[in-house]
Amino acid sequence: MFAERRLRAALTALALSGLALTTLQGTAGAAAAPAAPAPSTKNSPVASIEDTTARALARTLAEPAWRRQVAAAALADEDVDLLALTATSRTASVKAFRSTLAGAETDVARAKGLGKDVPSLLRVSLAGRSVSAADLARTTPLVASAPAEDAEVVVAYDSAGRAHELDAAGAPDRPVYVVGVDGQAALAAGLKVMDRELAARGLSRPDASASGSAGAPAAASGFWTTRITSISVADVMEPWFKGDAEVFGLVTGFGTDGKVRVDTVTMPYVDSANTTYHPGQILVNWSNYKYNLADAVLMEDDGDTNYSSLAKALAAALLTITDQGAYIPLVDAIVDAMPTSWWTDDPDYVDSFYTLARETTGTRAGASANARMTVERYFVSEL
Secondary structure, X not given: OOHHHHHHHHHHOOHHHOOOEEEEOEOOOOOOOOOOOOOOOOOOHHHHHHHHHHHHHHHHOOOHHHHHHHHHHHHHOOOEEHHHHHOOOOOHHHHHHHHXXXXXXXXXXXXXXXXXXXXXXXXXXEOOOOOOHHHHHHOOOEEEEOOOOOOOEEEEEOOOOOEEEEXXXXXXXXXXXXXXXOHHHHXXXXXXXXXXXXXXXXXXXXXXXXXXXXXXXXXXXXXXEEEEEEEEEOOOOOOOOOOOOOEEEEEEEEEOOOOEEEEEEEEOOOOOOOOOEOOOEEEEEHHHEOOOOEEEEEEEOOOOXXXXXXXXXXXXXXXXXXXXXXXOOOHHHHHHOOOHHHHOOOOEEEEEEEEEOOOOOEEEEOOOOOEEEEEEEEEEEOO
16 A cells, blocks of 8 residues: 555545536646646655656556556556556557656655665556546546645646646546555665664664573573554544555664664554554564663654655764663654654654553553554564
8 A cells, every 4th residue: 555545535535525626727628738837735855756757647648558558457456556567568658658757766766765776666546446447438537646735736637738626625527546656665665774774873783682692591592572462543644635654663772782772663554543453563672672661653654754864863863862871761852853844744753652661561552642552571482
């Protein structure tokens, strides 16, 4: 699932509320005029790439055979890999689009701080679960990218490159494709980047006690962990039109060497608000920590997170904290390390859990009362 499924919700949640569709350069039936710059409600790098890609894809839909190919793929799969889809077309306009798309993939990876060795991230999907093959055969769909969370309109493009404004609170009277980034794939790649960046700065590293070669007496046969048996979030910090969330956790404490340690935890199963999940996921590996207390911060990636920059910001803040011989809460330092711009359509603070101990069991409410988590002690034995 990718974050831009949020637009599907925008265009279908209020299907009875009607349509506000305005062609910005004359009516849809008028002769095509040179396309003027499209209105923009988003200024972030990733959003701009999505918008440019949406417009380019829309133009290719003037080719009937390709239009049928895109329709078949979108009906068969909720999230279609655009780069893979274009590889099968021999149409000149699609080949040109593929070249543009390859550049867009590189730009997205760079904007999110993911480096070069990442899978393709740009996807296309149909807005609305009720769209049929007959609907797609009758008309050429518009193509849009997901709006910012405070947007009142969604900008979509037709096959002539003309921009249209769709009411974000209404359902359009024609099919709409949505172009966006695969949020879960980006999150998985991003957390790997964070792990590398944090390790390079001494904030995340394997400890001897975790492998059983040294450390606490229990290390010879395994190690104790805190495992999540259930978790729910009242607000995943995704607006109603943004659909599923991409939630991740940062577990912090002092490592066995007395230095601040940060471990990333991906939580791909946390998609929706007010839903209880039962992952059985290990949250804290206690053999990695000096003290019997650690903190956990839950965050959500709204699409424009640069994971390399996030790791560097965290390192800059946390490396100034030294071991004073006792547990020190680190949640505030993590939250304070985040630039103000990241609190709008970027990593959103979901909740935090202070003073988790190895003996902690049962249900805990987060400090912001937004998340609830039930945990248990769990011993991981050696094979």
